[in-house]
Amino acid sequence: MSHHIVEVKNLSHIYPDGTAALFDVSFRITHGESVAIIGANGAGKSTLLLHLNGCLSATSGEIRIGDTRLTAGTLPDIRRTVGMVFQDPDDQLFMPTVFEDVAFGPCNLGLSGMDVEQRVSDALERVGAAHLREKPPYHLSGGEKKRVAIATVLSMMPDILVMDEPTSGLDPFARRQLIGLMRDFQHTRIITSHDLDMVYEVCDRTIILKRGMVAADGSTGDLFENGELLKECQLERPLSLQGCPECAARIRSCGTAKC
Amino acid sequence: MxxxxxxxxxxxxxxxxxxxxxxxxxxxxxxxxxxxxxxxxxxxxxxxxxxxxxxxxxxxxxxxxxxxxxxxxxxxxxxxxxxxxxxxxxxxxxxxxxxxxxxxxxxxxxxxxxxxxxxxxxxxxxxxxxxxxxxxxxxxxxxxxxxxxxxPQIFAVQLLFLYRYIFVLTEESDRASRSRALRSCGKSGKGIRSFGSLTGHLLLRTWQRAERIHIAMLSRGFRGEFRSPKTSRFxxxxxxxxxxxxxxxxxxxxxxxxxxxxxxxxxxxx
Amino acid sequence: MHMADALLSPTVGVALWGASAGTIAYCSQKVSTEMDSGKVPLMGVLGAFIFAAQMINFTIPVTGSSGHLGGGLILTILLGPYAAFLTIASVLVVQALFFADGGLLALGCNIFNLGFFPAFIAYPLIYKKIIGREPTSAKITAASIVAAVIGLQMGAFGVVLETVFSGISALPFLTFVAMMQPIHLAIGIVEGVVTAAVVSFVYKARPEIIQSTLELSPMGSHPMRNILLAFLVMAMLMGGFVSRFASKNPDGLEWSITKVTGKVGMKGPEQGLHATLTALQEKIALLPDYSFRKNSELRKEESKPEAAQPFQKTEAKKTEDQKNLAGTSVAGLVGGTMTLGIAFLIGFALKRRRLPQRIVLS
Structure with missing residues (x-):
C-alpha cells in the first residue's frame, strides 16, 4: 500500500509573472492520514494542491506519490491515484447529466459497459446521490452538486482524495452531511479549508502555510491550542474551541472536542 | 434579447x-x-x-x-x-x-x-x-x-458545453449587471465605459473558469477524446x-x- | 438579422446548410489537430459567455436606446477563426432551437451570415491587417469597429441575397437592400464600439490572450483558399443536387419561354433523363415548380445579366399561376379547413386516450 504516500520535497513555485507562491515546502503524508492544509488567503494552498496531481509543475523540488515521482511521463498514473475535488462544483460538473459526469473518469480510464455502470452506481451510492443519476447538473442544489462532484472523483477509485474548500457555500445541513461523508472515507485525505471547525472534526493533522512556506505541521489539536501561531498566520481558533464552557469541559476531560 | x-x-x-x-x-x-x-x-x-x-x-x-x-x-x-x-x-x-x-x-x-x-x-x-x-x-x-x-465530435461537445454553461454564466452576468444597475442610479453609469469593464471582467472570469474546467477534466484523465458511456439502440x-x-x-x-x-x-x- | 425558415426556399436553405456543414467539418478538423485540449472548455464557455454578455446593456448616446455585445467578431479575436466559427455555429444552433431565431432550415444561412464573414473575412483581412504585429488600444478600437461594420454589412447582404434567391418574399431586391444595409450599418457601428471596449479591457488586463490568438493561426493565403474552396464546392454540390431533384419536365409555359428566347438547346442534354423521370417526379417531387423556374431563369440570367430579378415573374407566368390557383384555392381552402379540423380531432382523441393511462401509471 506504499502508493498511498504523498511526499513533497523542497517544493517551490514561481508564477510566470514573477510571484513566488510556494517556497521550499516539504512534508510527508502516509497511508490513511487525514490532513488539513490551512492558511490565510493567498498563502499558497490552492497552488500547492494543483501541484499534487500535476496541474502545475514545480519550479524546483519534487513530488512523490507512493514510489512514483511526478513527471510528465507518470502523469496519467498519478492522476488516477490522486482524485481532486475542486472548490466550485460548477467547474467540475461539465457533462450533461450526473450519470455521464460520474462516468467521465472511468470512461477515460478505458472502462466500458458494466464496469462503468458499476463504478458510477457505487460512487453515487457512497455520497448518497443515487437518486440524482439522470439529472442535469444545473438542476441540482449546492449541496447536491458538491456530493456529485465528490462522486465524480470517487468513481475513479483514487487512493488519495484531495479536496479544495469542500464546505464552502453549503448550508449547515449539507455541511454536516459532507463532514460525515469525509470522516467515513478510508482514503488518505488532503483538505484545504477556511472552515476550521470542520478541519477540527475531520483532520487529525494540520499543515499551516504562511506566505508560501510551511509555518507549522502537527496534530490539529496542538496547533489550534497555539493562539500565538494562529494569530501570526492570520488565522483564528475554531468557534468550537473559543471558550465555550461545554467544549472546554470536554477538552479538559479527554483532550479533544470529538469524544 | x-x-x-x-x-x-x-x-x-x-x-x-x-x-x-x-x-x-x-x-x-x-x-x-x-x-x-x-x-x-x-x-x-x-x-x-x-x-x-x-x-x-x-x-x-x-x-x-x-x-x-x-x-x-x-x-x-x-x-x-x-x-x-x-x-x-x-x-x-x-x-x-x-x-x-x-x-x-x-x-x-x-x-x-x-x-x-x-x-x-x-x-x-x-x-x-x-x-x-x-x-x-x-x-x-x-x-x-x-x-x-x-x-464531428468536437462540435457536438461544443454544443453540450455551451448549453451547460449558459446557466452558470447568465446567472453570473445577471448578478453583475444588477449590481451595476443598483449603483448607477438610473441612467448615469450605464455608458459604454462601465459596460466595457463590466463585460471585460465577466469575460476574464469566464476565461479563468475555462482554465479551471480544463484542469478538472485533466484530473479525471481527459486526453482530448470524449467517450460516451451510453449506447441507445435504434x-x-x-x-x-x-x-x-x-x-x-x-x-x-x-x-x-x-x-x-x-x-x-x-x-x-x- | 437572422434569416428565417419561412423566407427560405429549400434549394437555398439546403445549399447553405451544406456549405456551413462543410465549413464546420473543416474547422472541427483544424481545431482537433491543434491538439490543445484546453480549447474544448474554452470554446464552450465563451459561447455561453456570448449569451451572458447579452444581458448586460448600455445606453447608446444620442438615441438613448440600449445596445449589447454581438457575437462573431469578439469570439474570433479571442479564439482565432476556426474555433470561433465552431463556437458561433453552436450559439446559433441553440438560438435556433430555443429562441426560435430563424429556424432549423435557415440555420445554414445564419451560420454562414454570422459566422463565415466575421471569422474568415472581417478578422483576417481587416482586423489583423489594421492591428499588425504590435497591437495598441487605438489600433484595437479602429480595427474592431471597421471589421464589425464590414462583417455585418456582408452578413446583411447575405440575408438579402438568400431571401431574394428563395423568392418566397415578394420584396424587390433594391428595396430590400435599401432597407437592410443602413440598419446594419448602425448595428455594426454599435457592435464595433462594444467589441472594442471589451477587447481593449482584456488587452490591458491580460495582453497575452489577445496576443496569442494573433500569433496562433497565421492565416496565409493557403488556409483561406482552402476554406473558400471547400465552401464553394459544398454549396454547389448541395445546390446542384437539390435543384436537380426539383427540376421537372418543362411545362407548356416553359416551352413557350424557351421558344420565345430561342434557347431550346439549353435543356437538350437533360431531356432523356427528364422524360423517364417525369411520371415519377410528378408524384414525388419534393420541390415545387417555382424552384425550377427560378433555376432556369437564373441560368438565363447568367447569359443576360440585365435580365429581371429572378423572383419577378413574367406576365405569362403570372396569368398561369392565377388561372391555376384561382380555380383550385376555394376548394383547397374548404378542404384545408376540414383537414385542420381533423388534425385537431386526432390530437384530442390521442390526448383522451393517454389521460386515463397516466392516471393508472401515477
Whole structure:
C-alpha cells in the first residue's frame, strides 16, 4: 500500500509573472492520514494542491506519490491515484447529466459497459446521490452538486482524495452531511479549508502555510491550542474551541472536542 | 434579447419537459431528429402561394404534442415569440404582390396576402417543430443524436458545453449587471465605459473558469477524446416512427388532399 | 438579422446548410489537430459567455436606446477563426432551437451570415491587417469597429441575397437592400464600439490572450483558399443536387419561354433523363415548380445579366399561376379547413386516450 504516500520535497513555485507562491515546502503524508492544509488567503494552498496531481509543475523540488515521482511521463498514473475535488462544483460538473459526469473518469480510464455502470452506481451510492443519476447538473442544489462532484472523483477509485474548500457555500445541513461523508472515507485525505471547525472534526493533522512556506505541521489539536501561531498566520481558533464552557469541559476531560 | 432571463427559464422548462415518459419520449433521439428534418424540408418546399395544402402538415405537431403530453400553451407561446423579422418582411408581400389570385364571393384575395399567410403558417410549423423536438428529446440527446448521425465530435461537445454553461454564466452576468444597475442610479453609469469593464471582467472570469474546467477534466484523465458511456439502440419502434411519418409527409406533399376533399364537398372539379 | 425558415426556399436553405456543414467539418478538423485540449472548455464557455454578455446593456448616446455585445467578431479575436466559427455555429444552433431565431432550415444561412464573414473575412483581412504585429488600444478600437461594420454589412447582404434567391418574399431586391444595409450599418457601428471596449479591457488586463490568438493561426493565403474552396464546392454540390431533384419536365409555359428566347438547346442534354423521370417526379417531387423556374431563369440570367430579378415573374407566368390557383384555392381552402379540423380531432382523441393511462401509471 506504499502508493498511498504523498511526499513533497523542497517544493517551490514561481508564477510566470514573477510571484513566488510556494517556497521550499516539504512534508510527508502516509497511508490513511487525514490532513488539513490551512492558511490565510493567498498563502499558497490552492497552488500547492494543483501541484499534487500535476496541474502545475514545480519550479524546483519534487513530488512523490507512493514510489512514483511526478513527471510528465507518470502523469496519467498519478492522476488516477490522486482524485481532486475542486472548490466550485460548477467547474467540475461539465457533462450533461450526473450519470455521464460520474462516468467521465472511468470512461477515460478505458472502462466500458458494466464496469462503468458499476463504478458510477457505487460512487453515487457512497455520497448518497443515487437518486440524482439522470439529472442535469444545473438542476441540482449546492449541496447536491458538491456530493456529485465528490462522486465524480470517487468513481475513479483514487487512493488519495484531495479536496479544495469542500464546505464552502453549503448550508449547515449539507455541511454536516459532507463532514460525515469525509470522516467515513478510508482514503488518505488532503483538505484545504477556511472552515476550521470542520478541519477540527475531520483532520487529525494540520499543515499551516504562511506566505508560501510551511509555518507549522502537527496534530490539529496542538496547533489550534497555539493562539500565538494562529494569530501570526492570520488565522483564528475554531468557534468550537473559543471558550465555550461545554467544549472546554470536554477538552479538559479527554483532550479533544470529538469524544 | 431583453427577455433573456425569461428565455433561460424557458430553456430549463423545455429541458424538464424532456424528462417526460411517453411513447414519443422513449423513441431514439436520432429518429426524432430525422423526422423533424424531413418535416421541415417538406413544409418549406411547398409553393409560396400554398395555404390549404399546408394544413395536413399540422397533423404532425398535433400528434406529437398529444402523444407526449407537452403543454400546448407553452409551445404556442414560444411560437408567438418568433422573430418579428418574418412579419416585417412578410407584411410587405401584400404591398408588392397585388395580383388577385382567389375570389371568395365579392372578396378578391391577392397573391401577396396568400403568400403572407403561407409564410406565417410555415414559420409556425417549422418553429413549432423545433420546439417540440427539444421538448420531447432534450437538448443533450439531440446533440448526442447529431454526433451519431455524423456531426464531428468536437462540435457536438461544443454544443453540450455551451448549453451547460449558459446557466452558470447568465446567472453570473445577471448578478453583475444588477449590481451595476443598483449603483448607477438610473441612467448615469450605464455608458459604454462601465459596460466595457463590466463585460471585460465577466469575460476574464469566464476565461479563468475555462482554465479551471480544463484542469478538472485533466484530473479525471481527459486526453482530448470524449467517450460516451451510453449506447441507445435504434429499434423497431424507431424505424416505424421514421418510415411512417416520412411516408405520410411524402403523400401529403405530393397529393393536395385538402383540395380533393374540398372538391368533393363543393362539387367543383379538380 | 437572422434569416428565417419561412423566407427560405429549400434549394437555398439546403445549399447553405451544406456549405456551413462543410465549413464546420473543416474547422472541427483544424481545431482537433491543434491538439490543445484546453480549447474544448474554452470554446464552450465563451459561447455561453456570448449569451451572458447579452444581458448586460448600455445606453447608446444620442438615441438613448440600449445596445449589447454581438457575437462573431469578439469570439474570433479571442479564439482565432476556426474555433470561433465552431463556437458561433453552436450559439446559433441553440438560438435556433430555443429562441426560435430563424429556424432549423435557415440555420445554414445564419451560420454562414454570422459566422463565415466575421471569422474568415472581417478578422483576417481587416482586423489583423489594421492591428499588425504590435497591437495598441487605438489600433484595437479602429480595427474592431471597421471589421464589425464590414462583417455585418456582408452578413446583411447575405440575408438579402438568400431571401431574394428563395423568392418566397415578394420584396424587390433594391428595396430590400435599401432597407437592410443602413440598419446594419448602425448595428455594426454599435457592435464595433462594444467589441472594442471589451477587447481593449482584456488587452490591458491580460495582453497575452489577445496576443496569442494573433500569433496562433497565421492565416496565409493557403488556409483561406482552402476554406473558400471547400465552401464553394459544398454549396454547389448541395445546390446542384437539390435543384436537380426539383427540376421537372418543362411545362407548356416553359416551352413557350424557351421558344420565345430561342434557347431550346439549353435543356437538350437533360431531356432523356427528364422524360423517364417525369411520371415519377410528378408524384414525388419534393420541390415545387417555382424552384425550377427560378433555376432556369437564373441560368438565363447568367447569359443576360440585365435580365429581371429572378423572383419577378413574367406576365405569362403570372396569368398561369392565377388561372391555376384561382380555380383550385376555394376548394383547397374548404378542404384545408376540414383537414385542420381533423388534425385537431386526432390530437384530442390521442390526448383522451393517454389521460386515463397516466392516471393508472401515477
Amino acid at each position: 431583453a427577455s433573456l432571463q425569461q428565455a433561460v427559464l424557458d430553456l430549463k422548462n423545455l429541458d424538464l419537459l424532456a424528462n417526460g415518459n411517453s411513447p414519443i419520449h422513449r423513441l431514439d433521439a436520432r429518429a426524432k431528429v430525422l423526422v423533424s428534418f424531413v418535416f421541415i424540408i417538406c413544409v418549406v418546399s411547398c409553393d409560396r402561394y400554398e395555404v390549404a395544402a399546408l394544413f395536413p402538415f399540422c397533423v404532425f405537431p398535433v400528434v406529437m404534442i398529444s402523444l407526449s403530453d407537452l403543454p400546448p400553451l407553452f409551445i404556442i407561446r414560444k411560437i408567438a415569440l418568433i422573430c418579428p423579422f418574418v412579419l416585417a418582411v412578410g407584411i410587405l408581400n401584400p404591398v408588392f404582390d397585388r395580383e388577385i389570385l382567389m375570389q371568395l364571393g365579392p372578396l378578391g384575395i391577392s397573391g401577396g396576402w396568400m403568400s403572407f399567410a403561407s409564410i406565417l403558417i410555415r414559420s409556425t410549423l417549422t418553429v413549432g417543430t423545433a420546439c417540440i423536438l427539444v421538448g420531447v428529446t432534450g437538448f443533450t440527446a439531440v446533440c448526442q443524436a447529431l454526433e451519431r448521425l455524423g456531426v 429499434g423497431t419502434p424507431d424505424l416505424v416512427f421514421v418510415l411512417g411519418w416520412t411516408v405520410y409527409f411524402a403523400i401529403i406533399r405530393s397529393f393536395d388532399i385538402p383540395r380533393s376533399i374540398g372538391a368533393l364537398l363543393t362539387g367543383g372539379g379538380l
